[in-house]
Amino acid sequence: MSATADTPPAVTATAGASIADTGAVPAALLDIRDLHVKVGGQQVLRGISLAIGAGEVHAIMGPNGSGKSTLAHVLAGRPGYEIISGSVSFEGRDLLALAPEQRARAGLFLGFQYPVEIPGVNNAYLLKAALNAARRERALAELDAFEFLAMVRAKIKLMQIDESFLSRGVNEGFSGGEKKRNEILQMLVLEPKLALLDETDSGLDIDALKVVANGINTLRGGQHAIVLVTHYQRMLDYVVPDVVHVLARGRIVRSGDRTLALELEKRGYDWVTEQAAA
Amino acid sequence: MSTPDIDALVNRSYRHGFVTDIESDTVAPGLDEGVVRMISHKKGEPQFLLDWRLRALAHWQRMREPHWAHLRYQPIDYDAISYYSAPKQAKDGPKSLADVDPKLLATYEKLGVPLHERARLAGVAVDAVFDSVSVATTFKERLSAAGVIFCPFSEAVQKHPALLERYLGSVVPYTDNFYATLNSAVFTDGSFVYVPPGVRCPMELSTYFRINAANTGQFERTLIIADAGAYVSYLEGCTAPMRDENQLHAAVVELVALDDAQIKYSTVQNWYPGDEQGRGGIFNFVTKRGECRGRNSRISWTQVETGSAITWKYPSCILRGDNSVGEFYSVATVNNYQQADTGTKMIHIGANTRSTIVSKGISAGHGQNAYRGLVKMLPSAQGARNFTQCDSLLIGKHCGAHTFPYIEVRNPSAIVEHEASTSRISEEQLFYCLQRGIGTEDAVNMIVSGFCRTVFKELPMEFAVEAQNLLAVTLEGAVG
Numbered sequence: 001m002s003a004t005a006d007t008p009p010a011v012t013a014t015a016g017a018s019i020a021d022t023g024a025v026p027a028a029l030l031d032i033r034d035l036h037v038k039v040g041g042q043q044v045l046r047g048i049s050l051a052i053g054a055g056e057v058h059a060i061m062g063p064n065g066s067g068k069s070t071l072a073h074v075l076a077g078r079p080g081y082e083i084i085s086g087s088v089s090f091e092g093r094d095l096l097a098l099a100p101e102q103r104a105r106a107g108l109f110l111g112f113q114y115p116v117e118i119p120g121v122n123n124a125y126l127l128k129a130a131l132n133a134a135r136r137e138r139a140l141a142e143l144d145a146f147e148f149l150a151m152v153r154a155k156i157k158l159m160q161i162d163e164s165f166l167s168r169g170v171n172e173g174f175s176g177g178e179k180k181r182n183e184i185l186q187m188l189v190l191e192p193k194l195a196l197l198d199e200t201d202s203g204l205d206i207d208a209l210k211v212v213a214n215g216i217n218t219l220r221g222g223q224h225a226i227v228l229v230t231h232y233q234r235m236l237d238y239v240v241p242d243v244v245h246v247l248a249r250g251r252i253v254r255s256g257d258r259t260l261a262l263e264l265e266k267r268g269y270d271w272v273t274e275q276a277a278a
Numbered sequence: 279m280s281t282p283d284i285d286a287l288v289n290r291s292y293r294h295g296f297v298t299d300i301e302s303d304t305v306a307p308g309l310d311e312g313v314v315r316m317i318s319h320k321k322g323e324p325q326f327l328l329d330w331r332l333r334a335l336a337h338w339q340r341m342r343e344p345h346w347a348h349l350r351y352q353p354i355d356y357d358a359i360s361y362y363s364a365p366k367q368a369k370d371g372p373k374s375l376a377d378v379d380p381k382l383l384a385t386y387e388k389l390g391v392p393l394h395e396r397a398r399l400a401g402v403a404v405d406a407v408f409d410s411v412s413v414a415t416t417f418k419e420r421l422s423a424a425g426v427i428f429c430p431f432s433e434a435v436q437k438h439p440a441l442l443e444r445y446l447g448s449v450v451p452y453t454d455n456f457y458a459t460l461n462s463a464v465f466t467d468g469s470f471v472y473v474p475p476g477v478r479c480p481m482e483l484s485t486y487f488r489i490n491a492a493n494t495g496q497f498e499r500t501l502i503i504a505d506a507g508a509y510v511s512y513l514e515g516c517t518a519p520m521r522d523e524n525q526l527h528a529a530v531v532e533l534v535a536l537d538d539a540q541i542k543y544s545t546v547q548n549w550y551p552g553d554e555q556g557r558g559g560i561f562n563f564v565t566k567r568g569e570c571r572g573r574n575s576r577i578s579w580t581q582v583e584t585g586s587a588i589t590w591k592y593p594s595c596i597l598r599g600d601n602s603v604g605e606f607y608s609v610a611t612v613n614n615y616q617q618a619d620t621g622t623k624m625i626h627i628g629a630n631t632r633s634t635i636v637s638k639g640i641s642a643g644h645g646q647n648a649y650r651g652l653v654k655m656l657p658s659a660q661g662a663r664n665f666t667q668c669d670s671l672l673i674g675k676h677c678g679a680h681t682f683p684y685i686e687v688r689n690p691s692a693i694v695e696h697e698a699s700t701s702r703i704s705e706e707q708l709f710y711c712l713q714r715g716i717g718t719e720d721a722v723n724m725i726v727s728g729f730c731r732t733v734f735k736e737l738p739m740e741f742a743v744e745a746q747n748l749l750a751v752t753l754e755g756a757v758g
Contacts, residue, residue: 076713077712077713078709078713079705079709080705099712100709100712100713101712101713101715101716101717101718103713104712104713104714104715105715109713110713112710112713115710116704116706116707116710118707118710118711118724118725118728119728119729120727120728120729120730120731120732121724121725121727121728121731122728126711126714126716126724127714129714129716129720129724130714130715130716133714133715133716133717134715169728170710170728186714190714190715
């Protein structure tokens with residue numbers, strides 16, 4: 001990988017750990033090795049290697065069609081992708097062998113770019129079912145309706161969402177901004193080990209962006225890792241990443257710290273993609 | 279309660295027209311005047327009823343089976359059907375739950391049917407079902423204190439012949455249609471309800487409480503009358519999966535609402551739908567009709583149809599009284615090789631009559647689901663309004679949904695609105711739920727329940743839960 005020189009210590013430190021020797025070296029939370037993926041007969045990921053440790057915030061940037069959303073979806077287990085080669089371990093487990101719901105219960109969360117509407121299904125009902133599925137997995141007692149409501153109320157306030165939101169249908173008739181806030185609310189309730197946020201910043205005005213960023217920063221810290229998939233760097237003004245990766249044509253062409261995102265903004269994606277092509 | 283009391287109560291249900299004078303369980307197949315006379319005689323019916331049955335039979339013999347519905351099935355051999363099948367005596371049934379098909383018991387378990395009720399549904403010979411009996415008793419006392427009559431049809435024939443003579447066939451005449459006419463000739467039992475003027479029935483009436491409900495047979499007849507200003511909510515539960523071969527079930531339900539009266543009729547139908555290959559299952563050809571005879575009266579039909587191999591059913595309202603209201607809320611689900619052709623008819627006769635139709639059809643497997651609805655505004659229906667919403671949900675690639683709306687408006691001031699949609703459970707919706715850690719089956723149930731929500735909220739609470747569970751059982755394995 002041509003970008004090794006720019007790779008910060010956090011990444012290289014964990015890069016040596018393999019799936020087999022999880023015991024000795026503290027393994028990365030997520031370890032992607034040389035991942036190749038096809039969709040509709042076309043290769044979209046061409047050898048992605050990436051390690052993310054617990055508590056880290058990574059940003060994955062890149063032009064449209066670079067494969068960054070694909071990466072998030074493949075990790076979440078969305079059907080329709082063909083994995084040609086490579087491996088992904090999550091807490092030492094073979095992530096690609098798990099069903100999507102198992103990945104979710106294991107603590108992997110995908111914040112959708114376009115959250116789908118599910119008419120008639122109560123927002124709170126879905127969220128409670130999701131939370132209790134995760135709690136069962138961790139051998140914790142399920143929350144009843146009252147405990148759940150008490151727990152959700154505080155987070156609703158943080159996301160500046162009206163409480164009536166809970167009794168509405170999932171994303172039903174929500175504005176773009178409401179949908180994104182709902183995604184972050186779900187993330188805060190589920191407290192995932194790894195949150196993949198796919199273009200969560202797109203379509204948000206500055207006020208909504210701040211609210212969403214505030215929500216993300218609330219999860220930050222401790223053991224929670226966050227991956228921000230984004231086209232623009234403006235989100236990174238509010239959620240400052242530890243590492244920035246640039247994806248182009250299905251490869252990570254460059255990794256660096258926060259300044260890489262700023263430089264990208266100044267010089268445009270052509271700057272890195274041309275380098276990669278060269 | 280002492281033991282003799284319990285015995286008396288339990289036995290009472292068999293006394294009326296059934297057990298005492300019957301040698302064999304079932305008469306020889308085929309239908310003629312002799313069979314009709316035999317049925318009427320066994321039930322000790324008055325002359326008017328026998329005459330009525332005979333007129334129905336004579337009419338039926340000149341009728342032809344209708345084939346306009348979007349249904350396909352092997353022809354029914356009406357000469358091969360036995361038209362009188364007495365309830366099996368307790369000793370013929372399985373001796374204990376251990377003798378009952380475990381698959382059946384698993385279904386009850388999932389439905390949350392109480393244990394003693396499971397035994398009853400499975401036809402287990404239970405000497406005294408204590409809870410049910412005591413519940414039934416207190417409930418009969420409360421009803422009679424309010425003046426409400428609620429009894430088996432055959433008991434009403436004996437005790438309330440005047441009411442019967444006045445109302446029987448007044449909504450669904452014996453000439454109405456092939457199946458209703460057949461029913462009129464050979465019906466064996468059913469429910470009778472009369473709520474006197476100004477009385478609000480103090481509880482939801484349900485076949486669940488009627489002790490002899492388990493064996494009313496395939497030709498039921500139900501008649502419900504709400505007198506002026508009365509209110510009644512009736513729940514019809516057919517949650518017993520039957521294991522018979524393609525059995526014909528041709529029931530008739532008549533509702534009459536007089537001035538300012540209200541009848542709410544809810545059904546959860548789960549007759550045996552046949553197996554995964556489409557073998558067996560009930561042919562359910564049912565005529566249900568209510569007449570808002572009085573001013574300001576209201577009739578609501580709510581149905582959740584998950585069973586039967588074939589469903590042919592159009593619970594309808596005749597809105598005769600001015601300002602009367604008819605409602606139809608329906609969820610019809612087909613899976614495997616089930617077929618349903620169901621909907622409603624709203625006949626607006628009175629001025630300012632209003633009707634609402636909400637139909638939710640769910641098709642899975644190779645199921646075929648048709649909504650067929652008629653909205654008719656007669657010249658007298660000044661200012662009448664109808665709103666129809668008809669949504670179909672498809673699960674998988676081999677099922678079908680069809681909509682046949684018929685609209686006839688003969689009054690220019692009447693307003694008819696019709697909305698229809700067809701959708702699939704999208705991969706996106708499913709993946710969204712999976713990504714939140716919810717398993718496929720739960721996710722499908724959640725999405726389907728959401729789709730049906732506007733109908734479920736019309737059901738009484740405990741029924742809504744049952745309906746939801748029933749949907750889950752029906753759609754099991756619908757998404758692989």
